[in-house]
Amino acid sequence: MRGRTFKYALKVCTPVILGYLPAGFAFGLMITAVGCSLLTALVMSLSIYTGAGQYLAVDFIKNNSPLITVAVSTFLINCKHLFYGLSLLEKYKGTGLKKLYLIFGLTDETYALMTSVHCPDTIDEKHLALTVTIINQCAWVFATFLGALLGTVVKFDTTGLDFAMTALFLVIITD
Secondary structure: OHHHHHHHHHHHHHHHHHHHHHHHHHHHHHHHHOOOOHHHHHHHHHHOOOHHHHHHHHHHHHHOOOHHHHHHHHHHHHOHHHHHHHHOOOOOOOOOOHHHHHHHOOOHHHHHHHHHOOOOOOOOHHHHHHHHHHHHHHHHHHHHHHHHHHHHHOOOOOOOHHHHHHHHHHHHHHO
16 A cells, blocks of 8 residues: 555655656755855755745855844745644544654645645545655755755856746745
């Protein structure tokens, strides 16, 4: 049953993975361009795991922004997740401690999958939610790793990349 769940989750996550590869790769390049290490890039993708927040963090690091600015900006960018979480309370009910990770890993893309993908009767919906969340985060971390690895080996001029990523997020928001 778990193998069937993984295969199905991988199938539904494929569009997200294909989107995370260039976005995570760009983040990896950008974070190393401001002097952060490969390890820092990985820790950020594992612990922050919010594309917009991580891109914002690059500018905060580059500009040595005050902690209060970082905290307020990050909260404002991610407060939409409060509404996402409210709509998934029933779906995540009875998941025990896994609920903490499901809440942490709730990105826009994971939310879209959890609210639109039909779960076949042969698959446990709660296990599918966990598997989708893990696959999506692994894809983001892997893409970050590749970008940061290349960014530490080859120095890139990332001028304009931050604007392109900001524009991408604005298009997503307006859509």
